Amino acid sequence: MKFKSIRSRLVLLTTLILALSLTGSAWIANTAFSSTLRKTTYAELADNAEYLSTLITSSSPDPWLGGHFQAYAQSTSTRITLIDREGVVLFDSEYPIQTLDNHLWREEIQAALDTGVATSERKSATQGLPVLYYALRINDHPTVSVLRLSRALDQLVGYQRSYLNLFFGGLGVLILLSLVITAFSITMLTRPLELIKALSRRYAQGDLSAHTTVESPQELSDLSKTMQEMAFLLKTKLEEVESDKTQLETILENLSEGLLLLDTSLVIQVANHEALALLTESEHPDLVGKRLDHIISSREVLIMCNACMEDGKPHSMTIAQYGHLFGETALVVGKRKTKTLKLLACAVVSSGKMEGVVLSINDMTELRRLENIRKEFVANVSHELKTPITSIAGFSEALLDSSQKEERQHFLYIINRQAIHMQHIVEDLLLLSSLEQQNASPVKTWTMASQILEETEEQCKYRFEEKGSILTIKLINPENLDLFVNGMLIVQALTNLVINALTYSEAGSEVVLSLKLDEKSALFTVQDSGIGIPKEDAQRIFERFYRVDAGRSRSQGGTGLGLSIVKHIVAVHGGVVSVASTMGKGSTFTIKLPRSTSELNDMKAKSDSLYQL
Structure with missing residues (x-):
């Protein structure tokens, strides 16, 4: 129990004073009685020892064998022990001597042998009582060297028990009286303090609008009023601080x-x-x-x-x-x-x-990246458009100066080809722009897998015939499933991958376009046996205008936007595109698309719920 209140502390103080007083008196009385009892007992043991020593020296050689010593020990409540010079016990009035060990090195025996008389006190191992020992050296006997008498202080234990009973009884009565008197005397003082305490606790809990009324004593009444005024001011300040803190935290976190x-x-x-x-x-x-x-x-x-x-x-x-x-x-x-x-x-x-x-x-990472992209984009577009524009300008001037029909036809063919190339760049840029819009969501329909592959093959057929290469189509669709996609965009993406594979493969090589469908996804792969892609370039090939072999790509008429368009088409379908490549052995591009979109699943769930209703 913690004594923190004024009431409990006053009661505790009074109780402690009474307890200390009674404890002190009990200690003094117990000490005086113990000292007197010990002196009296030692005096009696000394008288008994003088008497017994006379019997030992003046009687027969072994006077203790006649039973007189045993009777004397019982009549005086004293233990008698006779010990020779070697410490061997010759007689003991309470224990058989065969069970006793050598007593030579006992404290009182050694002291008696040295000085003639010795006393000591030890606690009994069996009864737990203090035992007084008195040892006397015997000089004129052939076998007995020390006479030792001992007695347990039974009276001391009885006295202590009686005194303690009186002590605790008196202490209980006095404590009870002190509690009654103290409680009555401080009630009038602690009652207003309890009110102020309750008010303070409500303030500590955050209720700064709490009020109470304390009329007396005047000091506590003034304290209560001061606390309530302080609480009102503190509440006002806290509201201001909390408002400022909230505004500051909102600004910082946003x-x-x-x-x-x-x-x-x-x-x-x-x-x-x-x-x-x-x-x-x-x-x-x-x-x-x-x-x-x-x-x-x-x-x-x-x-x-x-x-x-x-x-x-x-x-x-x-x-x-x-x-x-x-x-x-x-x-x-x-x-x-x-x-x-x-x-x-x-x-x-x-x-x-x-x-x-x-x-x-x-x-600044994104700003720097966008700035670099802007610079690269402007540089790449300028470079890509510069070549056809230069060609158109140069050959148009040559056309103006030429008078031969065949030469003019050749110049017109070059101008037309470069114009078409410029048109492809602009078309790819517009497609990329539309795909990069945040809310880009092309129209999707259920499309047959075979139709997508056939249209892709048709788009690439003439290029393969020109180069003498082979395009192999593989379709794994045992359940004859359809795809929920924008067919035109998927064909565009596959065409870009197939043409890219053709561009970086040798003439007469094979490019394999395969599609594997199951209930959850569609897996497109485009595999070639071309030159491969260096590991350091594999992460950048889907960037706009990025070319691993710029000279070879331009010689084939590429715009540098094909793989970037593939990446964005796959993204708007919720899929992923990846590449695995080994230098000198070829590359494999993989497109993984969900077979149906989350939009379609939501529509199906709504439809099912309507029909269930």
């Missing part, structure tokens, strides 16, 4: 840039959600309380923050990041997966004193 508030030791005090996402990889990160150098392992960033605190001016820098790596290390390890972060450090100054730094972090 910022598109990461924010860190650092103290002067560069320990993170505040971190918003975007900062956690940019700087950590764990599911439940916690940056608060950590040093900045434990999160951003870049010496340049630390130097920038320290410089900001020294001069109080904003400092900024751009740094590469890959996981927990920053700077040059991130660029080397992360390669194309490296992020680009822009950091801005601004000093926090309060009352002329430097308090820390606010570090803002912007992820």
